[in-house]
Amino acid sequence: xxxxxxxxxxxxxxxxxxxxxxxxxxxxxxxxxxxxxxxxxxxxxxxxxxxxxxxxxxxxxxxxxxxxxxxxxxxxxxxxxxxxxxx
Numbered sequence: 001x002x003x004x005x006x007x008x009x010x011x012x013x014x015x016x017x018x019x020x021x022x023x024x025x026x027x028x029x030x031x032x033x034x035x036x037x038x039x040x041x042x043x044x045x046x047x048x049x050x051x052x053x054x055x056x057x058x059x060x061x062x063x064x065x066x067x068x069x070x071x072x073x074x075x076x077x078x079x080x081x082x083x084x085x086x087x
Contacts, residue, residue, distance in 0.1 A: 001064045006034050009056065016055045026052055038067050 002008055010031035017023030026048050030041070057073035060066045066074075 001059055001061055001066070003038075003064070003066050003070075006030055012059060013052055013055055022048055023051065038069075042069060 010027045013027035014024060017027055053070060053073055057070050060070060060074040
């Protein structure tokens with residue numbers, strides 16, 4: 001997961017937004033704000049901020065460099081490769 005890719009992060013949120021216009025607007029803001037980094041986005045107060053961070057936390061993989069604010073929402077990051085034995 002490339003946590004610096006506006007296109008990828010926006011796409012993940014867009015998929016979860018479905019037909020919710022406000023959620024789609026959040027995904028769109030990320031998509032077009034290529035001059036903003038995580039520090040700038042995290043200063044934006046919005047009623048869907050928690051939704052966005054929670055959705056992104058679902059995509060954390062162990063050691064992928066996810067921002068700390070997202071790591072803190074993920075209690076057990078998914079390993080890079082899933083075990084085929086089921087253990």
